[in-house]
Amino acid sequence: MCGFAGWIDWEEDLTRQREIIERMGAAVSHRGPDEGGIWLSPQAAFAHRRLIVLDPEGGKQPFTQKLDGRIWVIVYNGEIYNLPELRQELRSLGFSFQTRSDVEAVLLAYLAWGTKCVSKLNGIFAFAVWDEKERTLFLARDRLGIKPLFFSRRGSAFLFASEIKALLVHPAVPPEVDELGLAEIFVLGPGRTPGCAVFRHVEELKPGHWLTFSPQGIQVQRYWRLESRPHKENTSRTAAELRSLLEDCVRRQLISEVPLGSLLSGGLDSSAVTFFAATALREKGETLASFAVDYRENTRYFSPDQFQPQYDTPWATEVASLLQTRHRTVVIDPEELGQALLPALKARDLPGMADVDSSLLLLAREVKKEVTVVLSGEGADEIFGGYPWFRRAEDLSSSCFPWIRHSSWRQSFLSPELQKLLHPQEYLAQRYAEALAEVPRLPGEEAHAARLREISYLSIFHFMPVLLERKDRMAMAAGLEARVPFCDHRLVEYVWNIPWEMKFWGGKEKGILRLALKGILPDSVLQRRKSPYPKTHHPAYTRFVKTAVLRLLEDPQSPLLPLVNREKLRELALTGGVGVDTPWFGQLMTGPQLLAYFLQVDLWLRHYRVILV
Numbered sequence: 264m265c266g267f268a269g270w271i272d273w274e275e276d277l278t279r280q281r282e283i284i285e286r287m288g289a290a291v292s293h294r295g296p297d298e299g300g301i302w303l304s305p306q307a308a309f310a311h312r313r314l315i316v317l318d319p320e321g322g323k324q325p326f327t328q329k330l331d332g333r334i335w336v337i338v339y340n341g342e343i344y345n346l347p348e349l350r351q352e353l354r355s356l357g358f359s360f361q362t363r364s365d366v367e368a369v370l371l372a373y374l375a376w377g378t379k380c381v382s383k384l385n386g387i388f389a390f391a392v393w394d395e396k397e398r399t400l401f402l403a404r405d406r407l408g409i410k411p412l413f414f415s416r417r418g419s420a421f422l423f424a425s426e427i428k429a430l431l432v433h434p435a436v437p438p439e440v441d442e443l444g445l446a447e448i449f450v451l452g453p454g455r456t457p458g459c460a461v462f463r464h465v466e467e468l469k470p471g472h473w474l475t476f477s478p479q480g481i482q483v484q485r486y487w488r489l490e491s492r493p494h495k496e497n498t499s500r501t502a503a504e505l506r507s508l509l510e511d512c513v514r515r516q517l518i519s520e521v522p523l524g525s526l527l528s529g530g531l532d533s534s535a536v537t538f539f540a541a542t543a544l545r546e547k548g549e550t551l552a553s554f555a556v557d558y559r560e561n562t563r564y565f566s567p568d569q570f571q572p573q574y575d576t577p578w579a580t581e582v583a584s585l586l587q588t589r590h591r592t593v594v595i596d597p598e599e600l601g602q603a604l605l606p607a608l609k610a611r612d613l614p615g616m617a618d619v620d621s622s623l624l625l626l627a628r629e630v631k632k633e634v635t636v637v638l639s640g641e642g643a644d645e646i647f648g649g650y651p652w653f654r655r656a657e658d659l660s661s662s663c664f665p666w667i668r669h670s671s672w673r674q675s676f677l678s679p680e681l682q683k684l685l686h687p688q689e690y691l692a693q694r695y696a697e698a699l700a701e702v703p704r705l706p707g708e709e710a711h712a713a714r715l716r717e718i719s720y721l722s723i724f725h726f727m728p729v730l731l732e733r734k735d736r737m738a739m740a741a742g743l744e745a746r747v748p749f750c751d752h753r754l755v756e757y758v759w760n761i762p763w764e765m766k767f768w769g770g771k772e773k774g775i776l777r778l779a780l781k782g783i784l785p786d787s788v789l790q791r792r793k794s795p796y797p798k799t800h801h802p803a804y805t806r807f808v809k810t811a812v813l814r815l816l817e818d819p820q821s822p823l824l825p826l827v828n829r830e831k832l833r834e835l836a837l838t839g840g841v842g843v844d845t846p847w848f849g850q851l852m853t854g855p856q857l858l859a860y861f862l863q864v865d866l867w868l869r870h871y872r873v874i875l876v
Contacts, residue, residue, distance in 0.1 A: 266294025267338035268424040270308045277308040284308040290429040296742045311338045321362025334395040337370040341388030344515035399477040406487040406752045408470030427612040439463040439874045450687045453615045454729045491705035494760045505779040512751040513539035521635040524552035529578025532640030541586045553588035555579035556626045564800040593629045601807030610740035617859035627741035642749035645722040647773040808858040812836040822868035
């Protein structure tokens with residue numbers, strides 16, 4: 264895994280701009296703490312930061328290829344899981360390899376197939392290739408957007424980077440945010456509209472898209488989308504295919520020359536990934552490391568609810584014992600959780616999921632002490648229909664994103680002026696209508712199944728990106744690479760068309776996945792209800808965010824104050840938000856979480872010196 268930044272310019276001599284490109288690269292140094300590199304020519308400049316996972320010597324970047332007097336340069340972030348097959352196919356075309364690295368294979372794939380190279384890649388990736396002779400830049404991002412990529416066009420300059428912070432380092436990209444960006448923060452946040460990067464002059468290359476930039480201009484094209492078609496296999500055959508496919512996805516993602524582990528909550532998804540990973544490593548005489556998260560005194564304060572019905576730790580310990588992993592539970596202190604809200608914000612560049620982000624960041628820091636790569640269970644709930652909104656009548660009949668419920672209550676904390684500017688309900692309705700228009704329909708599908716297809720598409724392409732962004736940013740902020748086998752595009756494509764009565768086999772959410780895993784996981788795990796990433800219920804965390812919000816409400820320099828209903832926010836802070844629970848973003852958002860979100864917005868406005876325009 265890595266981070267990179269680049270600058271193409273038709274008017275500047277970039278050989279004289281080393282200092283700026285170095286600073287852009289330094290801004291993403293956390294993504295690649297092991298080594299860095301710079302490449303300069305008059306019209307192109309690249310910076311790369313590397314986290315070494317494969318081929319320490321051969322994978323150095325920026326990586327250059329000279330052929331017939333021409334020069335190509337690549338900066339790349341990712342892992343290619345079909346690397347052996349890709350190398351074999353390229354050899355059959357006459358290419359030879361000087362390294363074991365996947366970066367060389369990706370560059371040669373571009374030389375072989377041009378923009379169509381992305382369809383040959385199975386993996387997680389974002390990369391840029393520069394053709395020095397043709398003065399053409401090619402950018403590409405993996406199908407589901409597991410690896411990030413942002414860009415900005417400013418005058419004669421075209422800038423790109425793994426994270427927004429690297430673009431904001433450039434003097435041509437001011438940290439300006441207009442009403443569109445504010446709507447993303449206050450109406451959709453912590454989610455974002457795909458392609459929208461909140462900052463005024465920054466765009467996100469959408470998942471499954473490529474971009475070219477040359478003197479002729481910019482071209483952006485989508486290269487991957489889901490296709491709806493009838494599913495012809497019966498239940499038993501489908502379960503067998505799923506089991507085989509998931510095992511292959513996990514085994515492919517074990518490629519590593521550094522220590523590797525898994526994140527294990529004891530739920531269905533993480534247990535499945537851990538089982539296949541532990542089995543594969545055991546065949547080589549190795550033991551998988553597994554990691555779980557807990558909070559100080561959580562047994563004392565944990566309170567089950569409809570979104571988090573069970574306490575994870577006993578389940579994770581049981582599964583780890585069964586699978587004979589080298590298991591560790593990382594226990595987080597609630598005050599430390601609050602103090603990590605700013606580092607988590609800086610890792611994400613935008614206000615996020617508050618303590619859920621900071622918890623993952625703290626977990627990643629501890630995991631990094633033992634391994635450099637982890638596998639995780641993200642994606643299963645979105646592609647198999649594991650969330651409550653796939654079955655709840657009010658969500659199925661709703662005309663809004665199902666994870667954003669009671670949005671008017673949350674928006675009541677905004678100032679009247681901001682509400683008038685943003686028109687929150689209209690903005691939400693517009694974004695929802697745009698999202699529905701993207702859904703690939705199946706002709707002749709009956710109404711209920713068609714509605715579930717809509718919910719599934721929204722979950723995969725508008726909810727899952729929030730979790731994938733969270734996982735990538737928090738892990739990479741700790742120099743840790745996170746892989747997500749359930750997001751292998753082959754698995755996503757296959758599950759997409761499984762009929763809903765089969766997905767809900769046995770009358771349970773993710774029923775077909777439970778059936779596929781029968782016999783390899785204990786029945787207790789197979790029947791366990793969905794439980795999201797755990798959060799703390801400790802009063803010390805509530806006191807932390809309560810005190811912090813009350814302090815900022817008394818600070819006349821706070822940039823948040825003109826944007827919020829101060830009295831309403833003060834009223835919530837005085838109680839610590841105790842007793843306030845509302846469904847928001849896939850789980851029950853407590854009062855302390857809402858306070859923490861507004862606290863992160865204030866920190867974001869200050870730290871990034873946001874200019875409201």
